[in-house]
Amino acid sequence: MRWPRLDPITRRRLQRFRRIRRGYYALVILLAAMVLAVFAPYLAESRAIAVWYRGTLYLPTFQYYPMRTFGQAPPAGWDSADIEADYYRLQREWGTERILYARGHSAAGADPAALAALAAKYPDRDDYVVMPPIPWNPYQSDFWANEILNDIQQALDAGHRDDAEWLALRDGLGELAAAIRSGRIDTLLAAGKGHPKRTLGDLARTGAMVSLAGLGTSPPNAPDLRRRHYLGTDSQGRDVAARLLYGFRISIFFALFLVLTGQVIGTIVGSLQGYLGGRFDLVSQRLIEVLIAVPFLYVVIVIAALFQPTFWLLIAILSLFQWIAITFFMRTEMYREKTREYCLAAKSYGASHFRIVFRHLLPNCLTPLVTFTPFAVVGAIFALTGLDYLGYGLPAPTPSWGELIGQALQASNRDKLWLTLAPFGALTITLVLVVFIGESVREAFDPKPYARYE
Amino acid sequence: MTAADEAPLLVAENVYKHYPVRGGVWGRSVGAIRAVDGVSLAVAPQRTLGLVGESGCGKSTLGRTLMRLETPTRGTVMFEGRDLARARGDELQRLRREIQMVFQDPYSSLNPRMTIGEIVREPLVVHAIGSRTEQARRVLELLGTVGLDASTIDRYPSEFSGGQRQRIGVARALALGPRLVVADEPVSALDVSVRGQVLNLMLRLQRELGLAFIFISHDLSVVAHMCDTVAVMYLGRIVEEAPVEILFARPAHPYTRALLAAIPSLDPRRRTGAVPLEGEVPSPIEALAGCPFAPRCAWVTAACREDVPALEPVETSAHRAACIRRAEVAAAPLPVSGAPPRAPGASP
């Protein structure tokens, strides 16, 4: 690759950074993850990416469609205009129609009347729903473990054995499907001596049917590929993978915003301290020392107790402390750099202070800024996760790693391994990536190979 | 023709530059480094004034103060009757175009992140001289003047040798068309083999462009090659000032004699056992009672420790020295006889 407009020092540093594989690939992965996070609604969302319904294409990702649009029946007591379409269900229902139609088609043979009846019975057999890979949004509770058994139970109670069998097959409950087909289910559920008629839920709870084990329980539920909960659900039945993804999105952009404001303020203050020196430097340095002595966690806790913390409020509070560290480095860099003769030369032909600082000095003082930024990002992610864990972070339903860790560490969830592994794994991977980047940047920017100032 | 015949370009009178020594949490001033301590001098148009002295005697500080890179603590610096020491805003910007500087260290005097073209163009941009194309043409012209190829324009300082960089520094100094150039040890960081080239470039430019120079150096052989008049500095003051031939032939201050004796010579017949400078340079922080050179002087008398001697004429008005025994010193034979030494690599 060529860098036509870069000065040789920067160019060499970038080349060296690219040569440090570990950091370079970590950067590529992290950037890719950030790009993916921007497109999170296409990765984890209860709204379909695309719906093909009776000759029309719908793109519901950023658009509300009521249940009515796709002919869905609302829950009892609701108007179908008020409730958003349930795309996941739609996908299941249309899939079912397709298979039942195919079954009926082979049974009907060439009888035109039977075929016409079949076509009228399954009008949506040619409609499609494309769901995101994780078909859950991070706020939605999914009590699927109960729902599956309920659906099958309803079909059984209504006498639709075919449907019940098919639902069982579709949800991977082969043993149950076989029992329904063979009729053994009736004996299993029949009322016996001393007990009333049983339900499928009873079968699951008592372990009378092994393949039902784990169903009929309340969340958190373990990872289940059939239901596309790749990392399970949390204690409110929300998809862990979706919450991790959105939690990543929030924390990485939170960290970037925070570090950006912090570094900009810190660079300006530190540069002015170093460049102006004298009284300004002394007084501001004393003020900074006062600020350092303020215990920042307490300040955050006090403010979080008074106001409902929001994304921007937290950034504002943390920014109060974030900018300090970089001032020390920028200040010393400026002190060193301003005595170099090119700065005197700029002064001697009358360049303004602004021009000297921003055109001449700052480009030569960026090393600490670039090398410390990755570590500042790590710090900011940690800070947000910690605050969320303590409950002083973003308010309740916001997807957050800290809140997930909080759930994982609850006594009742100690045996729910997925709750522990998912957030800690994500945290570890992110931090390792950022640290790899940070170390490589530091190595690439190491001034030692340039002992001679050039 | 001597410098006194023409109206001088730059006149400094009683210039002081004291740096406060600070202490305590709030940085109160607890003393002062008297880097420049009452200097008066004049530079004639198209002439070169040499400034010599030991390290730390305040040559660079004086040069920077004359350029208004430092504001003098006291005193006036007049450039053609305009007060440079107090000028502000537009007036200062206009004066800055008249005086430019060539720096000592070619490795730090060029911004490593700017191309040669950008570096030389910066002064034109700052002063908004000409359109972009005119500026580009002027940059090419300047690079040609200092003997650099047009292809250097898009390259960075790190690709050049010390001598080439110093030429770039000269081109930048010339960009605004100054009439006075302060050169602060412009060749002392260079390889001996290229010193002569840079010095001759400066002499040529002086002839062609009618420049006046203030030439700071601690190398007397270079000064002899370059200068019309020489001022010798000691502890922030000028202790002797004379046309170059007179200074080398009849130095009237013991400090000047010691400096001349310290010039290394390759000619064994001219090596002498002359007394080198001995003793510590007194601290520039305390003001001394008498002559500041007295503690190190071979000619010292009791009277020397009473008053600070003023610069007084010796024989002619162009030769002045700050020594009460200046007549005796000037009359004494030099430990080394012969012509002033030649600059290394200088063409005759």
Ligand SMILES: Nc1ncnc2c1ncn2[C@@H]1O[C@H](COP(=O)(O)OP(=O)(O)OP(=O)(O)O)[C@@H](O)[C@H]1O
């Ligand atoms: N910005 C400053 N603050 C405080 N003291 C200074 C400053 N600049 C120079 N000095 C002091 O002023 C004195 C004169 O320094 P200056 O650099 O002018 O000497 P010099 O004659 O140029 O020496 P050299 O030959 O080594 O370049 C020295 O004692 C130096 O420590």
Ligand SMILES: [Mg+2]
């Ligand atoms: Mg100096």
